[in-house]
Amino acid sequence: MKIAIGCDHAGLQLKEAIKTELARLGLEVADVGTNSCDSVDYPDFGQMAAKMVSSGKAQRGILICGTGIGMSIVANKFSGIRAALCNDVQTAILSREHNDSNVLVLGARVTAQELALEMLRVWLDTPYEGGRHQRRLQKLKNIEDSVKDE
Ligand code: RB5
Numbered sequence: 500m501k502i503a504i505g506c507d508h509a510g511l512q513l514k515e516a517i518k519t520e521l522a523r524l525g526l527e528v529a530d531v532g533t534n535s536c537d538s539v540d541y542p543d544f545g546q547m548a549a550k551m552v553s554s555g556k557a558q559r560g561i562l563i564c565g566t567g568i569g570m571s572i573v574a575n576k577f578s579g580i581r582a583a584l585c586n587d588v589q590t591a592i593l594s595r596e597h598n599d600s601n602v603l604v605l606g607a608r609v610t611a612q613e614l615a616l617e618m619l620r621v622w623l624d625t626p627y628e629g630g631r632h633q634r635r636l637q638k639l640k641n642i643e644d645s646v647k648d649e
Pocket of ligand 1: 507510566567
């Protein structure tokens with residue numbers, strides 16, 4: 500599984516910690532940046548990672564900014580993206596089980612590193628439940644398709 504990862508300046512330190520964990524888990528990573536502490540705009544990096552997942556070049560994505568809010572807004576503009584801004588282990592698990600989230604979004608200024616790494620591990624390990632949730636995902640896709648046609 501290839502994972503696209505991106506951040507802004509506020510998320511750089513957490514991105515590096517997450518990359519170390521992904522390497523430890525033996526997962527392939529495509530890092531779209533940013534790679535310095537200089538102030539940048541989260542849409543520039545969010546869209547690069549989201550496009551990789553939307554196009555199938557990566558199977559999952561991880562995006563990090565200060566709060567996670569900006570990155571989740573960007574990512575959810577792309578077709579097929581179900582980006583989940585998670586704040587604890589339970590939301591990370593439920594975003595997989597119920598929403599089949601394919602992008603995990605984290606807020607580096609609001610979530611401690613150790614918790615973020617725990618959320619990452621459960622998000623990677625938790626399968627999608629399907630069943631009644633599939634009907635809801637299909638409705639999301641229908642909305643996406645109808646907006647495209649407008
Ligand atoms: C950058 O200061 C900050 O606005 C950004 O990281 C993010 O939190 C936006 O949603």
